[in-house]
Amino acid sequence: xxxxxxxxxxxxxxxxxxxxxxxxxxxxxxxxxxxxxxxxxxxxxxxxxxxxxxxxxxxxxxxxxxxxxxxxxxxxxxxxxxxxxxxxxxxxxxxxxxxxxxxxxxxxxxxxxxxxxxxxxxxxxxxxxxxxxxxxxxxxxxxxxxxxxxxxxxxxxxxxxxxxxxxxxxxxxxxxxxxxxxxxxxxxxxxxxxxxxxxxxxxxxxxxxxxxxxxxxxxxxxxxxxxxxxxxxxxxxxxxxxxxxxxxxxxxxxxxxxxxxxxxxxxxxxxxxxxxxxxxxxxxxxxxxxxxxxxxxxxxxxxxxxxxxxxxxxxxxxxxxxxxxxxxxxxxxxxxxxxxxxxxxxxxxxxxxxxxxxx
Numbered sequence: 001x002x003x004x005x006x007x008x009x010x011x012x013x014x015x016x017x018x019x020x021x022x023x024x025x026x027x028x029x030x031x032x033x034x035x036x037x038x039x040x041x042x043x044x045x046x047x048x049x050x051x052x053x054x055x056x057x058x059x060x061x062x063x064x065x066x067x068x069x070x071x072x073x074x075x076x077x078x079x080x081x082x083x084x085x086x087x088x089x090x091x092x093x094x095x096x097x098x099x100x101x102x103x104x105x106x107x108x109x110x111x112x113x114x115x116x117x118x119x120x121x122x123x124x125x126x127x128x129x130x131x132x133x134x135x136x137x138x139x140x141x142x143x144x145x146x147x148x149x150x151x152x153x154x155x156x157x158x159x160x161x162x163x164x165x166x167x168x169x170x171x172x173x174x175x176x177x178x179x180x181x182x183x184x185x186x187x188x189x190x191x192x193x194x195x196x197x198x199x200x201x202x203x204x205x206x207x208x209x210x211x212x213x214x215x216x217x218x219x220x221x222x223x224x225x226x227x228x229x230x231x232x233x234x235x236x237x238x239x240x241x242x243x244x245x246x247x248x249x250x251x252x253x254x255x256x257x258x259x260x261x262x263x264x265x266x267x268x269x270x271x272x273x274x275x276x277x278x279x280x281x282x283x284x285x286x287x288x289x290x291x292x293x294x295x296x297x298x299x300x301x302x303x304x305x306x307x308x309x310x311x312x313x314x315x316x317x318x319x320x321x322x323x324x325x326x327x328x329x330x331x332x333x334x335x336x337x338x339x340x341x342x343x344x345x346x347x348x349x350x351x352x353x354x355x356x357x358x359x
Contacts, residue, residue, distance in 0.1 A: 082237040084249040088124065088256075091135035096125040097183040097270060099133075101252045103244040104193050105158045107146050111195035111349065115146035117165050118158070119197070120244030122252055123178050131267025133256050140178055141245045143168040158242050172201065179203045184273050186266075188228050188251050189213045190347035198348055205350070208343035210269040212255060214310070221260050228254065277346045278317050279339040281308045282324060289328040296323070306337075325359045334359050 070076040101122045108114035123138040143165045155161045179185070180203065187193040190211035198204045218226040223234060229241050231254045239246050255265035285293060285307055294300075298307040311317045317338075325331060336359055341352035 077236075079233060079236055079238045082232060082239040082246070082250055082253065084246070085133075085137060085253070087136045088133040089135070090127070090132070091125065094134075095128040096134065097128060098181055099124060099126050099184050099186055099266060099270070100179065100182045101248045101255070102185055102187045102193060102197070103247040103251070104196050105154075105160060105242070105244050106196055107148070107150055107154055109192070111199055114196075115148070116144055116170070116196055116200055117146050117150060117154075117160055118143050118244045119170050119175070120248045121175075121178060122248045123182065124252065126266050126270065128270075131264035131270070133252065133266065137252075138178065139245070140171075140174055142170045144170045160243075170200070175201050176203045179207060182207060184270055184343075185209045186212055186251070186255070186269055187347075188247070194347045195349040205348065206344065208273045209347050210273045210343065211347055212251060212265060212269060214347075215269050215272050215312070216259070216265055272312065273343040275313055275343075277341045278311045279308055279341060279352065280311060280317065280320060281306045281337040281339075282328060283337050284334060285324075285328050286330075292327055321357065321359045329359060 067078045067080065071078045101124070103120050104116050105118040106114050106116050118141070120141040121139070123140075124133045125135045126132065127134050143160070145165045145168050150160060150162055150165070179201070185194075185204065185207050186209070188211070190209050190213070194204065194209055213226055216226075218231065223231060225231070228247060228250055229239075232239060232250045235254060235257055237250065237253070239250050241247060241250075255269065258264055259268060281301070281304070282293065282298065283306060290307070293307045296309070298309045300306075301308055309320070311320055321336065324336065325334070335356045338355050338357055339352040340355070345352050
């Protein structure tokens with residue numbers, strides 16, 4: 001069976017198969033100089049040296065023809081490299097809110113002892129009616145010297161080493177100017193990023209935040225994982241993860257995609273930012289209820305010696321108190337402790353408003 005017959009056997013159209021077969025033959029090298037694109041942004045990032053293209057590589061149109069042919073076959077899924085968007089267009093004076101998508105790379109996990117080594121932010125307007133990004137995207141990205149060696153395991157994950165950050169510093173004025181314009185800050189796992197940036201830039205403490213990891217029930221949306229790389233792959237993209245800027249572009253495009261109800265992730269997070277979250281501590285829960293609590297998603301606070309959970313609305317709080325009364329406290333009189341967290345406190349290391357409630 002020749003190559004064209006094989007392509008037809010797998011469902012490729014004849015003209016696509018012909019393109020693929022021609023692409024496999026040696027082609028005359030293209031000597032046309034590549035266009036040069038100048039990008040002006042407050043970014044100091046070491047770029048890898050450009051590698052010469054293979055002499056006989058298929059042209060992009062031929063790659064796309066192959067990709068489209070594969071995508072039509074039921075046994076294949078095609079992933080394309082994520083292309084950052086510099087301008088979403090569609091800006092016509094409609095009501096908008098400004099969202100900053102943020103990501104950090106750090107020397108470790110503890111915001112009290114570790115430091116930021118890279119910060120990236122994408123600032124974009126979101127159409128209040130459609131939940132879609134509109135207009136140009138403003139980018140800020142910078143390295144920062146943490147004043148100590150970057151652990152090898154961090155370099156292994158991010159590719160950032162001591163030589164890349166030496167003498168670098170994030171521009172405080174540029175960050176403040178960008179953040180002051182924002183209506184909402186979004187991060188994928190904001191409980192990690194927010195304490196780091198608030199410790200370095202107090203302006204973040206006065207802004208509303210939401211978390212694309214916790215603020216959207218990805219399991220309910222049908223996703224197999226809430227990891228950003230997985231969410232992007234489900235939507236047909238791959239990218240080189242664990243660098244702040246590309247992670248931000250990936251998150252923005254994931255959140256611009258429709259959820260199960262047709263609403264975008266951006267719209268869901270903007271609406272959710274107005275809700276108060278609660279940290280519920282099941283004070284005095286009997287020891288024998290630990291398995292029930294754990295299976296329901298409660299976490300154990302070793303310092304406070306109490307089981308706790310996070311709830312995103314008043315309705316969920318009411319339902320949880322009813323469940324505790326029936327399944328944990330056995331209808332006996334009991335009180336739980338609540339910590340109310342609005343969008344200016346949630347995901348930070350700052351406490352919310354404490355109260356008790358009977359269950």
